[in-house]
Amino acid sequence: MTTAIDPVDLAARLIACPSVTPATGEVFDVLEAALKPLGFEVHRFILGEAPDGPVENLFATRGRGAPHFAFAGHLDVVPPGDGWESDPFVPEIRGGLLYGRGAVDMKSSIAAFAAAAAETDHSGTLSLLITGDEEGPATHGTPALMKWMAERAIRPDMILIGEPTSEARLGDIVKIGRRGSVNMWINVPGVQGHVAYPHRADNPVPKLARVIAALEALRLDDGNDAFQPSNLEVTAVETASKATNVIPGSAAIQLNIRFNDLQRGEDLVALVRKTADEAAPGATVEAKISGEAFLTPPGPIYEIVSAAIEAETGRNPVLSTHGGTSDGRFLIALCPVVDFGLPNATMHKLDEAAAVEDIQALTRIYARVIGAALGSPP
Incomplete structure (x- = not known):
C-alpha cells in the first residue's frame, strides 16, 4: 500500500x-x-x-x-x-x-x-x-x-x-x-422487626450466611490441561435495612463464577439454585450468563x-x-x-x-x- x-x-x-x-x-x-x-x-x-x-x-x-x-x-x-x-x-x-x-x-x-x-x-x-x-x-x-x-x-x-x-x-x-462468566443474585427473604423483639421478626442474615458457607464449600472442578479450576466469588452483600436497630426484611448477595470448558453456564446456575435452596429454603436466584x-x-x-x-x-x-x-x-x-x-x-x-x-x-x-x-x- x-x-x-x-x-x-x-x-x-x-x-x-x-x-x-x-x-x-x-x-x-x-x-x-x-x-x-x-x-x-x-x-x-x-x-x-x-x-x-x-x-x-x-x-x-x-x-x-x-x-x-x-x-x-x-x-x-x-x-x-x-x-x-x-x-x-x-x-x-x-x-x-x-x-x-x-x-x-x-x-x-x-x-x-x-x-x-x-x-x-x-x-x-x-x-x-x-x-x-x-x-x-x-x-x-x-x-x-x-x-x-x-x-x-x-x-x-x-x-x-x-x-x-x-x-x-x-x-x-x-x-x-x-473462561465463561455468569453473574448471580441470591435473595433470602425474612420478616422485618425491631432488634429488641427478635421473636416478632425473621432475620434473613444468618440464613444468608449459611448460603455463603455452602457456596464457599463447593468444589466446582480441578481444571484441565487448558484451563485453571472454575472459581466462585461472592462480590457484594447487602440487606434491606440501614438502621442499627432493625432486623432486615431481606438479605442478598451478588456472585460471579468464572468457569472452564468442563462446565456450562446453565448447569452452574442450577447448582447454585439447589445449594441456596438447601441452605435457606425460599431463597431466590437470578442469573445472567455473559458467555460460555x-x-x-x-x-x-x-x-x-x-x-x-x-x-x-x-x-x-x-x-x-x-x-x-x-x-x-x-x-x-x-x-x-x-x-x-x-x-x-x-x-x-x-x-x-x-x-x-x-x-x-x-x-x-x-x-x-x-x-x-x-x-x-x-
Whole structure:
C-alpha cells in the first residue's frame, strides 16, 4: 500500500474522542477516515436505545475471495474516573508512554492493525470488525455485527482480537481461549422487626450466611490441561435495612463464577439454585450468563501469530486461557479465534498508558500476521 499510517498518531486521535461505552460518533469517523484511503469498503450502523445504546458498529473489508482474515476490536472504553495526572481524553506522550483512556484497551491495537494494513499487500480478504459495545452489556455489539455478517454470508476463516493480552512484555502471552462468566443474585427473604423483639421478626442474615458457607464449600472442578479450576466469588452483600436497630426484611448477595470448558453456564446456575435452596429454603436466584468458556483448537492461527511474535521480539509466547473474557466468546462460532495485543498492566486504571515502542512493534507483528494469513497478491 502507498498510504502510510503512523500508529501512534492514529491511536492518539482515537483516544482524543471520548467514547465511554456505549460508544458512537466521532471516534468511528476517525477510524473510517483512516481506513478508506487504504481501499477498505466501510459499513457503519447504529443499534439500540438507552440505557444500553445507541451503539455504533463498523465492518470494513478489502479484497475478495479466500482466505478471509479478520481483526476484531472495540472503540468503547470504561469511564476514566478521577485523579489522572493529565486529561484522560487529551492524549500525551511522556517518558516514551502514550497516556489516555483506551491507550491499552484497546485503541492503540486498532491503530496498529490499521497501520499494518496500510503497509501490507495481500491476496484474499482482509476485514475489521469494530464495535462500540464491548465494555458494556455487549447486547448491540459483536453479536449484532455477526448477525449483519450472516445476513450477507460473510464468514472469516480466522479472527485475531486485539485485546491487551501481554503481561510483563509485549508478546509473552497469546490467549487461545477464555473462561465463561455468569453473574448471580441470591435473595433470602425474612420478616422485618425491631432488634429488641427478635421473636416478632425473621432475620434473613444468618440464613444468608449459611448460603455463603455452602457456596464457599463447593468444589466446582480441578481444571484441565487448558484451563485453571472454575472459581466462585461472592462480590457484594447487602440487606434491606440501614438502621442499627432493625432486623432486615431481606438479605442478598451478588456472585460471579468464572468457569472452564468442563462446565456450562446453565448447569452452574442450577447448582447454585439447589445449594441456596438447601441452605435457606425460599431463597431466590437470578442469573445472567455473559458467555460460555471456549477454546480454539490447535491450528494455523496459533502458528501464524506465534511465529510473527517470535520474529519481531524473539519471544515464544505462552498460549493461555487465564484472565477475563472477550468477544471471542461470540466470534468462536464463526471460526478459530485468538487474542493478542499490548501489555495490560494499566488497562482500566488511572493514567492508562502504552509504550510507544510497543505500539510500533505491535504494528510490525500485525503486518507479519496479515502477510502469513493471506499471502502475497498474485
